[in-house]
Amino acid sequence: MENIFNFVVQSLVKAGIESPRLEARILIAEVLHCRPEDVYDGINISAEVRQKIINMLKQRLQHMPLDKIIGHKEFYKYDFWVNENVLSPRPDTEILLEKALTLAQNNSAKKLLDLGTGSGCLIISLLKELPTTQGVAVDISNQALAVAQQNAINLKVSDRLQFVNADWFAADFVKKIGQEFEIIISNPPYIPRSDIKDLAPEVKDFDPMLALDGGNSGYDSYEKIAELTPQLLTDNGYILLEAGVGQAPKIADIFTKHGLRLVDIVKDLSGIERCVILQKVVA
Numbered sequence: 001m002e003n004i005f006n007f008v009v010q011s012l013v014k015a016g017i018e019s020p021r022l023e024a025r026i027l028i029a030e031v032l033h034c035r036p037e038d039v040y041d042g043i044n045i046s047a048e049v050r051q052k053i054i055n056m057l058k059q060r061l062q063h064m065p066l067d068k069i070i071g072h073k074e075f076y077k078y079d080f081w082v083n084e085n086v087l088s089p090r091p092d093t094e095i096l097l098e099k100a101l102t103l104a105q106n107n108s109a110k111k112l113l114d115l116g117t118g119s120g121c122l123i124i125s126l127l128k129e130l131p132t133t134q135g136v137a138v139d140i141s142n143q144a145l146a147v148a149q150q151n152a153i154n155l156k157v158s159d160r161l162q163f164v165n166a167d168w169f170a171a172d173f174v175k176k177i178g179q180e181f182e183i184i185i186s187n188p189p190y191i192p193r194s195d196i197k198d199l200a201p202e203v204k205d206f207d208p209m210l211a212l213d214g215g216n217s218g219y220d221s222y223e224k225i226a227e228l229t230p231q232l233l234t235d236n237g238y239i240l241l242e243a244g245v246g247q248a249p250k251i252a253d254i255f256t257k258h259g260l261r262l263v264d265i266v267k268d269l270s271g272i273e274r275c276v277i278l279q280k281v282v283a
Helices: 004-014 020-032 047-061 066-070 091-106 121-129 142-154 173-177 193-198 220-232 248-256
Strands: 072-075 078-081 111-115 134-139 161-165 181-186 233-242 261-267 273-279
Touching (some): 004 047, 020 047, 066 072, 078 142, 091 233, 091 261, 121 134, 121 142, 121 161, 134 142, 173 220, 181 220, 220 248, 233 248, 248 273
Parallel strands (some): 181 233
Antiparallel strands (some): 261 273
16 A cells, blocks of 8 residues: 555645645644654554545645644644634744733733634733733634634633624724723734735635735725724733734834834744834823
């Protein structure tokens, strides 16, 4: 019987999947309930196990993201349950998390707000690192909130995290939130609507459109969040926002027009300006 590891790797290569050897190890390890590093060339498996691997491989060859196939994704230090209702957590977003964590620690932040929480990977990771801090996670999608709630239970922070189903474009949004926060984090939808068709199939076909569509300009959510931020932040509080490629200067401009002070624009590991940090400064 053909070596299953080599078969999976070669199939992924032919489909143009990046990191085929790593993905093959993760996929096979999921079926074998072992660590990816324990998967090796020539590993012995039964015909039944082989078929399970082949079935998952077929999904990946249709460009379903690996995390959506296996049902979970590592982000920062933790493992998050994911499905078709949430954006797949990206390593690029970890820079926002790290900067928010530093600010929260330096300012002894007690309350955090996550706008557009999705899987909850940002706010839950922060609460894991900040054992006395409380959080509120907001999303327009009840299906996404169900995923985040389960992740909060799995990672044992559900007693410190409140979930709110709300639309920041709604007139009663601030009233629905009903409190102020020392730190706000947000990875809002920021893809210009006309660009969505050109995204990789892993994104456009399997991530929820609500998490991608930033309106005609890509800045619709930033414009609205900037309008709301002064009412949601405490005096001298901070907001940290993820930015798409080339968007950071415009995002900074949108928020400074609403009275916030630009603190920093931080590049990710690829050198892209990924995280915009602003502060509500009181004269």
